[in-house]
Amino acid sequence: MKKIGKIVLSALCCLGLAGCGNSNSDEAELSGKISMNGSTSMEKVVNALAEAFNEKYPGVTVEPQFTGSGSGIEAVTKGTTDIGNSSRNLKDSEKANGIEENIIAIDGIAVIVGNDNSVSDLTKQQLIDIYTGKITNWKDLGGADQPIVVIGREAASGTRGAFEELLEIADACKYAQEIDSTGGVVAKVQETQGAIGYVSLDVLNGQVKALKLDGVEATEANIKADTYFLKRPFVMATKGSIAEQNENVKAFFEFVQSDEGKEIIKSVGLITVD
């Protein structure tokens, strides 16, 4: 009995300590968490915004999950998450379910190959032919005699949806591999000779090479100038308008749309919307 008494007493003391926390912040009224789910392309910008937001409002934590654009929209429609991230525009059927499309940035899609690939420029038609299976060897494009391994994303990917829509090859792509995340595509292209893939522009940091399309390099300046044609919006979708969300989500969107938020979006390599 004595032993049980000691254990219960120490448990109660621990519970009492749990009540102590630090509330020495000036935005102390807001507390709780914001859940996000969706696009793997948006991982960099979401993590950057979440970190900065948490510094401003220490009582609120942002909990992002990265499962793919389609899965994110599904989650926000069902109500299992506050914000659904998508790296493509919302479909009419999704908007009909009451989901608001809040575009926070514009991103480019880079077409990537391994650093040792001698090809560095493709025309739009050559890109279409590669992904529809008409061109199958790099030597037809001026490169080495190496077969092309066509890598893409899974069916619900926002990047894939945007890529296929912009090139108008929606049901005609023949993929050798369908990978389910942005990071996965980068890794696969890096380690497989002769591979080609498409990822969000902001994840590139030298492990793979981005090709020029129609002679235009994939940079933010070219996207803003509208000369690089592979670009798509980053959407943070909510069920209902922003004004109908809870205080934490409203504060988050206010932060994202403020000058501070726009600085962060620019710093990860994206283009802001005004």
Next chain:
Amino acid sequence: MIEKGAAAIFVGCALLSIIAVVAITAYMIIAGTPALKQVGITDILFGTIWSPSSANPQFGILYVILTSIIGTALAVLLGVPVGLLSAVFLSEIASEKWRKILKSAVELLAGIPSVIYGLLGIILICPAVYQIELAIYKNDPTHQFTGGANFISAVLVLTLMILPTLINITETSLKSVPMHYRTSSLALGATKIQTIFKVVIPTAKKGIMSAVVLGVGRAIGETMAILSVAGNSINLPLPFASVRFLTTAIASEMSYSEGLHRQVLFTIGLVLFVFIMIVNLVLSHMMKQGENNE
């Protein structure tokens, strides 16, 4: 009184398992049949085009079914001889020191989570298979190169996965054959190898069959390991083609599917369930036949 109470607890636990199996079976049937009616049995089971999100959705899983069946069959065909002979070595031929080392190694292998086999597949098996693919299809302009993530890689990973289970259970059943069977056979003039293959293995047949059943069960249900090495496009299960198994088809699309698409994924689950039942029934039938013949 305590006896009755204990008996009640045992009956309760057993009932729990039975209820779980019945509930799962019932749920699979209830969740999987609406899509069969809506899309049509022949369209789903014998169609070859899978495009759930296009304007005119098609849900043909024939290639997926073929991939799972042939993939499992190949993995078992490759794994059973290797596993059986390894078990024979472990139980009959190895010296005591080697037996201890090898047995602990195999038991450790059996406990490794399947996602690690997938990792090994990506790092070791895929590049090697890619080199082979490049060499074989060097001058073939019609082949779509998969970069190493294809049917053969998946089958190799599956074989690796079922080997430890096969070896462990086979070795246990071989060891449980009474010593006097071996000594009598040797006394009658048979050599050690003849004894092993004509006396010990036939006696341990039941245990070996149950090892095979477990191996088949693991192979047909494996998802994580082959998700990263199979390529994930839908094609006929040719050796160097990018393929999708029944399990990876469900796993890769479950998170975002909705409506009819989700119901078809449940139908795929039902198909998988039916296969496992058929495999279990066939193999237990074979075991009973073996008993009747003795």
